[in-house]
Amino acid sequence: MTALAPAPVRRAASAHRLSFAHLLRSEAIKVLTLRSTWWSLGVTAAMSVGISLLIAVATSGMGGGMAPTNVILAPTQFTMLVAGILGAIVVTGEYSTGMIRSTLTAEPRRGAVLLAKACVVALTMAATTVVTYAVAIVITAPFTSTGIDWATPADSIVPLALGVVSMASFALLGVGFGFLIRSGAGAIAATVGVLFVLPIILSLFSIAGPDWMWVLESAKYLPVNAAAELTSPGTENLLEPALTMAGWVVGPLLLGWVALRSRDA
Template identity: 35%
Template sequence: MTTTTATTTTRATAASAAPGFRTALAFEWTKFASLRSTRWTLLVTGVLTVVGAVFVGLSGSLQPDDTVLGGSLTLGVISLMVAGAVGALTVCGEYASGTITATLTAVPRRGRVLAAKAALLACLLYVTGLVCCTAAYLVGGAVLEDGKYARGEPLPALFGIAGLFALVGLVGLAVGTLLKHSAGAVVTVVGVLMLPSLFGPLLGDLQRWVAGATPTAALEKLTQTSDASPETVGSLGAWPSLALVAGYTLLLLGVAAWRLRRRDA
């Protein structure tokens, strides 16, 4: 009884003395900025989107009913995959190096650790997504033949697309927290993005519901691409699709937080 009471008291004391959220956020920024893998992967997320706009514009591969916005963000799906990889590496890198133990010792409140990681990651990916997608739209408009394609409606769509980058990164963070292995987490995120669309035709009438609930479908609707037909991505609008992705992302983060609290580092 005495030992149990002492252990409980020690844990309670450590939790009460735990650093606040701002301090935890500062810790996470220091770790993120010091990891070469996350820095370069974040850079690739932005550069790839802009390079894709130039490539598509010069290749002349757009259909007559495509828009400048949709054509410029043709490689947006690949950029989302990289954003998911950034999220996975943010936590899996710590598990691989063993620094997760030091992190959880410095900030005993594990939910706070995950919340700090999520807040930092969401902000970085949102800004990256907004800047690179806006640049891609402007570059695409400059490269594509003037007046040949409709411009599309970039606002407020670009804000939603940037939010989608942040959400997919959080999916990667949650999956990485659950699996603890970079390769498995990245493959899982790619599967979430691609498999429903690839195997959707095999599902018959269920295709619009399965494929339509994915981040890929939300991206196609927000970019107003000609491929976003109700038969393939469902009849749900762009913003409700984004809200649906946000809903199950938060649910997945909740599961990850619950699992992080219940297991050893």
């Protein structure tokens, strides 16, 4: 007598799908529960406030001193590296632990995963920068001859707001390299190379002949120089540096999206 095989159990398709809001919440939990995130944010805040205070104290006896807005924004050339590295390790950490497989199983739409992580990293860095700027403004106020002229947005609100956007952009640059390279060391090296090493290399051409001046002039299209121009008080032409910064954000993120879609986790 032949035993009958049990009929296969058919499960009804679930009507529930992971919404983008839930995906954002999931990414926020992953990012904000990492010790490396808080260490990076803490280092960024400490460097920004500390360097601003040192500059304010050092220049307080030099006539009128440095403009208060410049005092707050000056540490960006240092803190940008921490922002970019944070964006890189947030992504590559998932690959090193294998958590990326669980993430893509829960949400197969890989573009949505990249977008959610980018949003969380950018908002986290932006919020940290806003708080850091506020603290730095209060601490450095006694050492500046004049306070920030809030009545002139071009010399106060605009450069500070673009400073926040620049820090978020540096973090997104790291996110893009993280998805593209997947290796923590490789993504950090690429981020530091673009933000720090490449500007130094191009600046060496200042001692070259006129035939090489085009290399030196191309440095303005690097993200750090674009950010410096965006955050300079009183800058009138913001379109070109804004497009440059946008290109450095969108380019790596698009390449990271292509890599995420075309390669197995």
